[in-house]
Amino acid sequence: MRKWLLKITDYPCLDGKYYTSRIIAIDKIKKNCIQVEFQILEYQQTGRQIKVFLPLPIRPQGLSISLFKSCGFDLKTDDHFCPKDAIGKEIMCKFKQTTNGFEAVSFKPVPNKETNREQ
DSSP states (O other): OOOOOOOOOOOOOOOOOOEEEEEEEEEETTTTTTEEEEOOOOOTTTOOOOEEEESSSSOSHHHHHHHHHHHHOOTTOOOOOOOOGGOOOOEEEEEEEEETTEEEEEEEEEEOOGGGGGG
16 A cells, blocks of 8 residues: 655745735734734635734834725824724735745735725
8 A cells, every 4th residue: 555645845935926815913012013913815825824023103104004004994193093903804915035034015905805894
């Protein structure tokens, strides 16, 4: 009888394109930083989870506000909101690999994804 063997293969490199991702966790790590964990939903990356750090405070033109606006939040200066409301939302993310893991480069809404506003 022939043995059944499985091969462990690594994920393909993230190639600088936007990936459909789900936010699965958000935590405040320090006074000036939040950690966001994403699960990439695209076939070649299925199951891959990436943690990135984003700066606090949230500024009107910064990367952090871009994340929450991509989730459908309508935010402006002096607004208050609960960041954990973004958990479960699907957005498009672009990542860059660094020596310590990954860094978020930009975010945008999933095209034609109206359900993000209702979740």
